[in-house]
Amino acid sequence: MKIIILKNALVQAIQNVHKAVSSKSTIPVLSGIKMAADESGLRFTATDLEIGIETLVPTLIDDEEIVQVKEAGAIVLSARFFGEIVRKLPGKTVEIEVKQNYLTIIRSGKTEYNLHGLDHEEFPRLPQVAGNQVFSVQSDILKDMIRQTSLAVSSEEIRPVLTGVLFTLKNGNLKFVATDSHRLATRESIVEAPPEMEFTNVIVPGKSLNELGRLLADNDVLVDVVVAENQVLVKMGHTQFYTRLIDGQYPDISRIIPTTFKTGLTVNTKELQGAVERASLVAKESDNNVVRFNIKHDRLEITSASPDAGKMSEPIDEIQVNGDELLIAFNSKFFMDALRVIDSPDLLIEFTGSMSPFLIKLPDNPTYLHLILPVRIY
Amino acid sequence: MTRYGLTDKRQILLVDMNSFYASVEQAQNPGWRGKPVVICGDPERRSGIVLAASREAKAFGIKTVDPVWEVRQKCPQAILVRPRMETYVEVSLRIMEIAKRFTPQVEVFSIDELFLDVTGTEKLWGGPWEVARKFRELVREETGVVCSVGISYNKLAAKVCCDTMAKKAPEGIHEWKAEDIEREMHPLPVRELFGVGSRMEKHFHSRGLVTIGDLANYPLHLLKKRFGVMGEVFHLSANGIDYSPVTPNTFAKDMKGCGHMMTLPRDYESAQEVEVVILELAEEVGRRLRRMQKRGRTINIMCGYKGFMGGFSRQFTMSEATNLTRDLYEAARKLFHQHWNGSPVRSIGVSIDNLVDDTVQQLDLFRDWERERRLAYTLDNLQDRFGKTAVLRATSLTAAGQALQRAGKIGGHYK
Numbered sequence: 001m002k003i004i005i006l007k008n009a010l011v012q013a014i015q016n017v018h019k020a021v022s023s024k025s026t027i028p029v030l031s032g033i034k035m036a037a038d039e040s041g042l043r044f045t046a047t048d049l050e051i052g053i054e055t056l057v058p059t060l061i062d063d064e065e066i067v068q069v070k071e072a073g074a075i076v077l078s079a080r081f082f083g084e085i086v087r088k089l090p091g092k093t094v095e096i097e098v099k100q101n102y103l104t105i106i107r108s109g110k111t112e113y114n115l116h117g118l119d120h121e122e123f124p125r126l127p128q129v130a131g132n133q134v135f136s137v138q139s140d141i142l143k144d145m146i147r148q149t150s151l152a153v154s155s156e157e158i159r160p161v162l163t164g165v166l167f168t169l170k171n172g173n174l175k176f177v178a179t180d181s182h183r184l185a186t187r188e189s190i191v192e193a194p195p196e197m198e199f200t201n202v203i204v205p206g207k208s209l210n211e212l213g214r215l216l217a218d219n220d221v222l223v224d225v226v227v228a229e230n231q232v233l234v235k236m237g238h239t240q241f242y243t244r245l246i247d248g249q250y251p252d253i254s255r256i257i258p259t260t261f262k263t264g265l266t267v268n269t270k271e272l273q274g275a276v277e278r279a280s281l282v283a284k285e286s287d288n289n290v291v292r293f294n295i296k297h298d299r300l301e302i303t304s305a306s307p308d309a310g311k312m313s314e315p316i317d318e319i320q321v322n323g324d325e326l327l328i329a330f331n332s333k334f335f336m337d338a339l340r341v342i343d344s345p346d347l348l349i350e351f352t353g354s355m356s357p358f359l360i361k362l363p364d365n366p367t368y369l370h371l372i373l374p375v376r377i378y
Numbered sequence: 379m380t381r382y383g384l385t386d387k388r389q390i391l392l393v394d395m396n397s398f399y400a401s402v403e404q405a406q407n408p409g410w411r412g413k414p415v416v417i418c419g420d421p422e423r424r425s426g427i428v429l430a431a432s433r434e435a436k437a438f439g440i441k442t443v444d445p446v447w448e449v450r451q452k453c454p455q456a457i458l459v460r461p462r463m464e465t466y467v468e469v470s471l472r473i474m475e476i477a478k479r480f481t482p483q484v485e486v487f488s489i490d491e492l493f494l495d496v497t498g499t500e501k502l503w504g505g506p507w508e509v510a511r512k513f514r515e516l517v518r519e520e521t522g523v524v525c526s527v528g529i530s531y532n533k534l535a536a537k538v539c540c541d542t543m544a545k546k547a548p549e550g551i552h553e554w555k556a557e558d559i560e561r562e563m564h565p566l567p568v569r570e571l572f573g574v575g576s577r578m579e580k581h582f583h584s585r586g587l588v589t590i591g592d593l594a595n596y597p598l599h600l601l602k603k604r605f606g607v608m609g610e611v612f613h614l615s616a617n618g619i620d621y622s623p624v625t626p627n628t629f630a631k632d633m634k635g636c637g638h639m640m641t642l643p644r645d646y647e648s649a650q651e652v653e654v655v656i657l658e659l660a661e662e663v664g665r666r667l668r669r670m671q672k673r674g675r676t677i678n679i680m681c682g683y684k685g686f687m688g689g690f691s692r693q694f695t696m697s698e699a700t701n702l703t704r705d706l707y708e709a710a711r712k713l714f715h716q717h718w719n720g721s722p723v724r725s726i727g728v729s730i731d732n733l734v735d736d737t738v739q740q741l742d743l744f745r746d747w748e749r750e751r752r753l754a755y756t757l758d759n760l761q762d763r764f765g766k767t768a769v770l771r772a773t774s775l776t777a778a779g780q781a782l783q784r785a786g787k788i789g790g791h792y793k
Contacts, residue, residue, distance in 0.1 A: 156697045158697070179743060181742050181743045181744050181745070182740055182741070182742060251743075251744060287734060287737070288738050288740050290738055355741065357741075357743075373740065373742065375739065375740050376738065376741060376747075377738050378736065378738070378739070
């Protein structure tokens with residue numbers, strides 16, 4: 001293999017795939033990035049067998065030559081060294097040449113590195129995903145869906161399915177659900193899909209989605225999502241992202257979300273966020289960061305207390321209350337997590353008693369829903 | 379003291395019951411007085427060791443923790459007595475009540491040791507010596523037990539004073555004032571300092587620190603460098619400085635953790651059998667937590683192999699604090715399976731720490747905590763009212779089960 005590539009393009013490509021490099025694998029080749037050159041350009045691949053990212057740097061972009069392939073071939077280079085080296089290279093272009101025994105020469109400006117590479121044949125091939133189940137969604141919408149749901153996944157391996165986000169698709173409506181059994185987040189969106197396309201129980205690891213979220217651009221370009229038996233492939237321009245799915249049956253959540261409520265609240269998001277955050281400062285972490293809402297007909301009082309630290313209270317008057325008065329306690333961390341991913345100026349909170357889950361909704365966006373289970377105080 | 383220009387003007391008493399279990403037995407069985415009495419486990423079971431020996435038995439060289447067969451060799455005429463823990467606890471409580479007549483500042487340090495802070499009671503009792511004398515008299519009159527009293531200006535000095543001086547004093551009472559530390563405590567072997575065990579003793583000896591005085595004069599920064607915070611504590615202790623207050627016992631509040639351990643009646647070879655005992659231990663730990671209104675997050679399992687051939691002790695921090703037997707059992711069982719190497723199991727223990735108050739409960743979408751909690755507390759209630767054997771798990775009735783056996787014991791010893 002022998003190529004010349006623009007340094008910026010090389011840095012960008014490495015950055016794209018770097019997230020998939022295995023940091024603590026027992027298989028040495030997985031700590032590397034594979035490069036393969038052919039007439040289409042230079043292809044970068046990294047995987048930790050959980051996720052895989054592949055990105056192509058094409059020979060030409062808008063008639064500008066990005067990569068010049070002088071000799072096709074492939075090599076695997078240690079991500080740690082290669083990544084660091086490339087960023088610090090002095091020239092505008094980088095020449096990479098693979099000699100015998102995987103010896104790789106990297107030249108840029110007056111600098112020359114000789115790196116020991118690894119056999120690309122040992123690098124696992126990314127799965128061939130059969131493309132029968134494909135839908136398309138705007139990059140920024142998918143990114144938002146991930147952001148608003150993945151925070152609710154469980155970090156405990158006791159119930160593996162809960163460490164993932166549930167994807168379902170029906171009638172062109174894509175729905176994400178995540179729960180750690182104390183809170184639940186859902187977000188829906190209409191996507192471009194064949195009318196007959198439908199799937200349930202596709203569980204994507206939350207960690208994978210966070211990496212995907214970082215790769216997704218904040219624009220309305222469509223990305224293709226291929227859903228296969230045990231993996232999902234996302235195609236974004238020249239970059240492809242694979243992830244393994246989680247085995248198992250996601251619990252039925254259809255009956256969990258209440259459809260009616262006894263106390264409804266409309267409140268300014270920022271004001272509430274500030275008050276809950278201030279209240280949480282004296283809440284005790286070991287006691288579930290408990291903060292209380294005391295909802296009266298014309299106001300909401302936010303309080304918290306801990307035996308060691310002291311107590312706090314703050315009323316919010318500018319609110320609209322429908323229904324019964326209520327006193328409820330909950331984990332303020334869950335509440336703040338939920339508010340952090342909300343962009344709406346106001347929000348609706350619907351309660352059905354102090355021992356039942358409550359819902360956080362957006363007045364202008366019915367596709368988002370966040371459910372939090374309260375804390376019982378003895 | 380003077381070295382630091384610090385003054386501690388408290389008057390602290392440490393009371394230590396001499397050969398406590400044996401004294402109780404001798405007090406209650408007049409025929410045993412003046413004879414070597416040894417309280418020990420069942421010689422038929424291999425957990426049979428000496429728990430306490432009377433003064434007469436100690437003269438034969440019998441020490442606590444000696445195996446029973448050794449006692450028979452050293453002193454064939456020794457009277458071997460099975461422990462009656464309930465009685466000892468009762469006597470201990472009675473002694474505490476006596477102490478409380480003098481001051482409310484009474485801290486139970488162990489079943490046979492009490493701290494009393496009598497600062498400011500001079501007008502009432504005429505000073506610490508008077509308290510010590512009257513207290514000893516009352517205890518002997520009301521329970522028949524003899525005790526020693528160390529008097530000093532803090533807990534540490536009172537304890538060391540009692541252990542090293544009061545026990546040998548004719549009156550059974552000795553006092554150390556601040557100025558006595560250098561003369562009387564410093565020449566003592568370092569091992570006598572409270573908190574110094576055989577391991578620390580070795581560490582100190584290897585540095586040439588043989589007496590408490592050596593330790594007191596050893597450069598502080600070297601101790602800190604080697605032993606961290608503990609180094610500083612040893613330094614202060616050796617200099618007779620200790621500011622810890624006498625805290626009247628608030629058992630549940632300050633509990634850091636709790637646990638249960640037992641030596642099995644025979645070595646258990648199958649995991650299934652061990653699991654039965656793990657479940658029973660988890661149940662006991664859960665009960666203790668519930669009684670204290672606590673929940674714990676970090677579970678520890680300790681397992682000893684056949685013939686003392688090693689074993690392991692491992693812990694795991696659960697995602698949420700719990701006091702439900704089911705969670706404790708699951709966690710302990712998982713730990714056991716992760717670390718068990720298949721050797722026959724001689725002893726097993728389950729303990730928990732990282733405790734929080736059982737006052738809040740995060741509700742769960744897929745689990746009815748409320749129901750499980752009510753069930754657990756109901757079972758506790760049944761056992762409290764009708765005895766530990768009123769409700770048992772079916773597995774406890776299998777050959778491996780120990781719950782029935784243990785129901786008749788306190789701390790693994792006969793009631």
